Amino acid sequence: MSINADTIRAAAQHRWHGILTALGVPSESLRNQHQPCPACGGIDRFRFDDKDGRGTFICSHYGNGGGDGFHLVMHLLDCDFATALIHVAGVLGLIDAAPKAEIAIKAEKKPTERIQDKQVKLVSLWGKSQSMSKIDPIAAYLRGRGLEAEDDLPQMIRYAELPYWVQLADGKFKPIGRHPVMLAAICNLDGEIQGLHQTYLKAAWVKPMGDNGHHTPTFSKLNIHHPETGEEMPAKKMQSRHSGSLKGAAVQLYPMDEQGRLCVAEGIETALAAHELFALPVWACLSANGMKSLVLPDGLQELLIVADHDSPSPVGYEAAHSLAVRAIKQGIKVRIWQPEEENTDALDELNRRKRPAWAITQQLKAV
Template sequence: MAALLGMSPSENPPAARQPESPEPKPDKQPELIRLFNAAAPIDGTPAALYLKGRGLSPELFDACPDLRYCPALPYWITRCADNRPACIGSCPAMLAAIRTPDGTLQGLHKTYLQTDGRKFAGIHPDTGDPLPAKKMAARYGGALHGAAVHLYPPDFQGRIIAAEGIETALAAWQLFQTPAIAALSAHGLQNLQWPHGTETLLIAADNDHSQTGRKAAEALTRRAARAGIGGGIWQPETAGFDALDELNRRQAATNAPKPPV
């Protein structure tokens, strides 16, 4: 073969150049920790007004150390012309720490607000489309797998309620008087790492029309059962409702004027 290629038998072809592996993206945990530690407790802030306006009790959310308030959080978008990031300003925001059960910060959930406690209502300057009021920032890709917003640890009986959204989890806590954890999505619920000390895992599943929330809750229940953890699934009877919708429905029924006797 060497002769056919015009080489002496002692010559070897140069080794094929191996493709360079991409450099790992930097870990953003230090800057996320700095941002969260610089934020304030939510009591008396637009974040508290926002949660109260959604029908939630301050007695619950004021007790959550992993919910904090930032008075001026930059809002970043991607410009259409060059696909580059651009900051369009700053506004108040509620920050929620996303952690593993051992307390390691894996990311932040950000709810952008207006100063009066209403949800942020921005418009993309290029497309005119509404901008999302809620965003998540992870320390690196895949860091949020299994992590959650630990609103409060399990109670003295080892019970905890898991739900998807932060407000949904707070509503479930308020409905059932049991501490809650927010998995932030149906996928997050399915892969949730429950807190240390959990003996009973209750799940407040969204009753969405696709039944995605129910399927995620069932998958989590099966995984917990294999680990020797009991529990069950609660779901609102009304299609399209979650725990917050159910809480607001019950509050409206309680506060409705009584007909004259």
Template sequence: MPITNPTAHPTDRIDRIKACASGRWREIFVRLGMPETHFLRPNKSCPLCGGRDRFTFFANEADGGWLCRRCGHGDGIELVRRFCSASFPQTLEKLETVLGLPHPNERYSRRRFDLKSARQAEEARLAALAEVWERAQRLCVPVAHTETNPALRYLKSRGLGECDRSTELRWLADEPYWETDEKTGRPVKVASYPVMLARATDEAGRLVALHRTYLTAAGEKAPVSAAKKMSAGAMGNALVRLFPASNLLCLSEGIETALSVHMLTGLPAWSVISLSGFKRFDAVPVGLEKLLIYGDNDASFSGAAGAYELATRLRAKYPHLAVEVRIPTRVGEDWNDVWQRERLSLGR
């Protein structure tokens, strides 16, 4: 007979579910009754409110991140909870069942979660990422090569040609691009493109994930359905720490946005990679005195909401940390838009 296990910790269950669900969220949503069409492309109808052209599933995010311009945003667990109208414990049980994980209130289980195998798989994943990063080239190259380097040409087109100093950016001349076949569900190589890499690390500086921006030789985004992709795997507190923090630090969503903030302020800036990264952020560096959160001014207010939500949480947890939120004044703009106007006014 099932019994309650007093030693089970909710955070352990959540971490285990996220580790097993990474890269499988679309499959999970479909198995729980959500039509797959919601998750194939951006700006589809929402599985929660049904509204057209307002829902986006971030397939390259390990935690199943999503955004609806009416319902808000969250991770895969939150989408399942709301779709199934379930309590949080019930949601965890549903996900454990789909993933084949034992429930913590089961004394015996036919399915044992093999921690050793999971650990070995994670070590293999990280080793593969490290191999890609090691063979990639630094962006710092002689000025004469700037015009032939797709990654530098891309940054220059965004007004960020001086940001090659970041050690967290590299590039590869030829990287395969994969998409999931809608009929078979299997990955298919579409083509190969130059790619700009950004390294996401944890608090100890260890590589956790790689963000890829697929490009053309001319330095434009590649003509694919998702030119920006994050490698699969649990993110934890992984961020793209573009420049070493001092007693001041700027935080923003996207990588180019963080680089733009750096150009505007001259201060160290980190990227949380996406809006859901604001929810994950809890890695305040030792010695930090002031954190400036740069949110996007989305028409849906989601960027500002995420920035202020993070500020509220950090002020409560770190009462001695000065926290400010900054949002572009124009609706629909991010901080790269602001920097582009500023550099033009300066003649740069």
């Protein structure tokens, strides 16, 4: 009996937890928090977020950086899309029993296992990129987000043009065009690259102003879809040197100052906004877990932790508090700041303060 992919996809929606556990994935692996990937191991590379009941997941070592439940089955069984369909349909009872899936659940890599080190590849890619300038697509993108991006540009962000790779149903990888990329180096305290954060961008064109105006390109995050499934692909990707190399590392946008002061935030854009708000050197930890595990530099005297105001779950503040407790135990003076409004971050706050209405309100308060 033949059943098409759309029928299987519709039947699987909102049932992925049961499907995946039936295929041998431990229930504890199907949580929306960083953890080892049940397919390829690691430490914190995997999250199962199950958006819209589609079984979606994030794995920084998977070809596309993640995908839906069918991609997860492909990742787990090392099979193509057609085979994944058969296994899912079998679990759902849409066809006769599918061949038994044998999933070898991967745990954290043991020290005795050989670790594949991609440092040479990452350093080469970084070396071929261009230093950021105020006239390149990165600066245009950051200005479009409400940031200055004019002077004192961070050296840990560079510009590159790179292909966007996706994995097809047959397991092969295919590039979908070349795109402008904001490339950020993720380094340890010794300055060694432990990974690269890539934000893919797309150009948009603004109509000229005046009779003799020229079309001006602006840039935003790339909106791209998988050529086979049509699903939206992430504009941000991350490459790590090896499993676990990102733990404790950060994008060191501006080095700690002579007074031993430093500010840290989660995302790159959020960190740059914090730099404008507080006039302090800043590092981007890239995630709440990255903030929790951040290794603090020697000589640090004062630390400002800029937390995202997440709601209803205060993930950002909890990460900031965890880092603060650890820093205080090291004798560091710590402050935590987060915006008052729920579900906002430092970039939202910066843009709010740049609005004319905010300036007028501040003037009235001073009267």
